[in-house]
Amino acid sequence: MSEHVLEARDLARFYETSSGAFAKPATVRALDGASFDLEAGRTLAIVGESGCGKSTLARVLTMIEPPSRGELTIDGRTVSGKADPKLRQAIQIVFQNPFGSLNPRQKIGAILEEPLKLNTDVKARERKRRGLAMLERVGLRAEHYERYPHMFSGGQRQRIAIARALMLQPRVLVLDEPVSALDVSIQAQVLNILNDLQEEFGLAYVFISHDLSVVRHIADEILIMYLGRVVEHGSAKEVFAHPTHPYTAALLSATPVADPTREKNRIPLTGELPSPLDPPPGCPFNPRCWKAQADCTRAFPPDTGEAGHFAACYHPLAENETTA
Amino acid sequence: MALLEIENLSVSFQTSGGMFRAVHDISLTCDQGEILSIVGESGSGKSVAMLALMGLLPWTASVEAKRLAFQGNDLRAMGPRARRKVIGREMAMIFQEPMSSLNPCFTVGFQLGESLRKHLGLGRKERREKAIELLKQVGIPAPEKRLNVFPHQLSGGMSQRVMIAMALACDPKLLIADEPTTALDVTIQAQILELLVDLQKKKDMALILITHDMGVVAETAERVQVQYAGEKVEEQHVKDLFADPHHPYTAALLAALPERATDKRLPAIPGVVPGQYDRPEGCLFSPRCRYADDLCRRSVKRQGPEFGGALCNYPLVNGRPTGKEEANAMDDVTS
Numbered sequence: 024m025s026e027h028v029l030e031a032r033d034l035a036r037f038y039e040t041s042s043g044a045f046a047k048p049a050t051v052r053a054l055d056g057a058s059f060d061l062e063a064g065r066t067l068a069i070v071g072e073s074g075c076g077k078s079t080l081a082r083v084l085t086m087i088e089p090p091s092r093g094e095l096t097i098d099g100r101t102v103s104g105k106a107d108p109k110l111r112q113a114i115q116i117v118f119q120n121p122f123g124s125l126n127p128r129q130k131i132g133a134i135l136e137e138p139l140k141l142n143t144d145v146k147a148r149e150r151k152r153r154g155l156a157m158l159e160r161v162g163l164r165a166e167h168y169e170r171y172p173h174m175f176s177g178g179q180r181q182r183i184a185i186a187r188a189l190m191l192q193p194r195v196l197v198l199d200e201p202v203s204a205l206d207v208s209i210q211a212q213v214l215n216i217l218n219d220l221q222e223e224f225g226l227a228y229v230f231i232s233h234d235l236s237v238v239r240h241i242a243d244e245i246l247i248m249y250l251g252r253v254v255e256h257g258s259a260k261e262v263f264a265h266p267t268h269p270y271t272a273a274l275l276s277a278t279p280v281a282d283p284t285r286e287k288n289r290i291p292l293t294g295e296l297p298s299p300l301d302p303p304p305g306c307p308f309n310p311r312c313w314k315a316q317a318d319c320t321r322a323f324p325p326d327t328g329e330a331g332h333f334a335a336c337y338h339p340l341a342e343n344e345t346t347a
Numbered sequence: 348m349a350l351l352e353i354e355n356l357s358v359s360f361q362t363s364g365g366m367f368r369a370v371h372d373i374s375l376t377c378d379q380g381e382i383l384s385i386v387g388e389s390g391s392g393k394s395v396a397m398l399a400l401m402g403l404l405p406w407t408a409s410v411e412a413k414r415l416a417f418q419g420n421d422l423r424a425m426g427p428r429a430r431r432k433v434i435g436r437e438m439a440m441i442f443q444e445p446m447s448s449l450n451p452c453f454t455v456g457f458q459l460g461e462s463l464r465k466h467l468g469l470g471r472k473e474r475r476e477k478a479i480e481l482l483k484q485v486g487i488p489a490p491e492k493r494l495n496v497f498p499h500q501l502s503g504g505m506s507q508r509v510m511i512a513m514a515l516a517c518d519p520k521l522l523i524a525d526e527p528t529t530a531l532d533v534t535i536q537a538q539i540l541e542l543l544v545d546l547q548k549k550k551d552m553a554l555i556l557i558t559h560d561m562g563v564v565a566e567t568a569e570r571v572q573v574q575y576a577g578e579k580v581e582e583q584h585v586k587d588l589f590a591d592p593h594h595p596y597t598a599a600l601l602a603a604l605p606e607r608a609t610d611k612r613l614p615a616i617p618g619v620v621p622g623q624y625d626r627p628e629g630c631l632f633s634p635r636c637r638y639a640d641d642l643c644r645r646s647v648k649r650q651g652p653e654f655g656g657a658l659c660n661y662p663l664v665n666g667r668p669t670g671k672e673e674a675n676a677m678d679d680v681t682s
Contacts, residue, residue, distance in 0.1 A: 214613055292534045
């Protein structure tokens, strides 16, 4: 068994919002208690709809924001308030929109070299050599080094963003919806590159996505989130084959499958995601859940299930039960 | 007679680099009570073709067509006033971004009432009643209260429901939905698609669903038209399309879907969609096609209905190109 490169214990992030000059400030619990371990060379997918806290988790993991509660260990080092350049190098992030994440006034070369400039004392010549090598590694050519981001298509830009994230040779790469802005044919190219890079460098991926068909393809482990809470956690195979939390089952059934002959067996979910400012009491999913009973509104349910596959639910689905 | 007939529609844009042809010779027909889906990646001209039909393109666009008829009347022969009577009333459109399609300065009730007043000439009280009924139809809870709400107070799913209610206000015969669920979450997407199909059945409308999502196509459409770089590459019934795609692009696109992959490596399509300056001669897909040969780089021919009208010299049957051996044999004889 290999070591854990990323350990998260009960991570949480709250935001204070003011809702008017005289109103009491309210607290948004954007992320409320996420725990997981990640080994080198493996992919953890974080799945959920908008507002479920998956991007907040990405920001906490990459130390863009400090957690309000909980403990984070990256590559054996515990994250504290103090700046630690080694920690910064161990974890890097790729954002969703490659049109917004690259500085339009910098050449590709400068973009790639910047992480080295800021975090290491590598000499200019060596920086350029590494930049060119990385550019080639993601399937772009050396002549692209002197070009500006606007000269590239979306898929190429996302490759540049990936190359930039890898310049510091991180152990963990956080990918925040890396392919959702791309077309299917380009998405496949980027997913293949990610797959190759993982094998080559033994990277651990935290893959944030709302697209379950992509997740099914790439993930080893899955964390399903709803309204800031982790509702199900397990190996990808297990979660897809036997979802135990009703929300997971509903999410799986709502995902369109590219097979017109498949029988539709949709679990209809009524209503929408509640406001994180005013979450329902108990299990956050209870107002939309068809299995909800009185005890669901009392307190957040404890994890149930056997080792390696947990669901936070009082009434988890049985093995063969998928619909109401 | 089909409800909507489009023959050889081309749309070009005046750009600083010369004319750019976004849509090239697209033909389609749509019957009453039918769901037609137009699939393609970005830049395939699927939205532009429909915007041209609705007359919503800016003045830089030049629209040419052999025929552009709705209910047998040619839209190009109509004056702007007559055309205005059809658009928004007989055919309506909903757009991708529900949040930005609604006017942030006016209440939902006012915006719903606008088309009711313009097209149907309803009075204030009737408008209110009809608006409540419409909101109820699209499944918005407490519609009386929602009338006085501004768009920013609604979620994405709710905004899209309001957009659908607006499009349905005058009982259109044709509804064009341009990526109606792309900006929405999966569970909300399922709700909206169900609503659209439900309403289409109930009102016996024709529905044109523009999307890039093969999953959405598979679950909702009846007939599918695939577009690539502004050209229609094939058209088939949805089941046949997924079982036996005739154009290599469709086949490659389906194979590139992660859910259809059998291997950890996805069969990606190399290269990118050609842009304004790198349009190849002959078949537009030839630089990315694994079956392309010299003939494809010179010219391409439209196949008959037995191959789904595929725009390909060697249409695929069961994943194998046809007619290639014969063409090669001919080449050998002549050379």
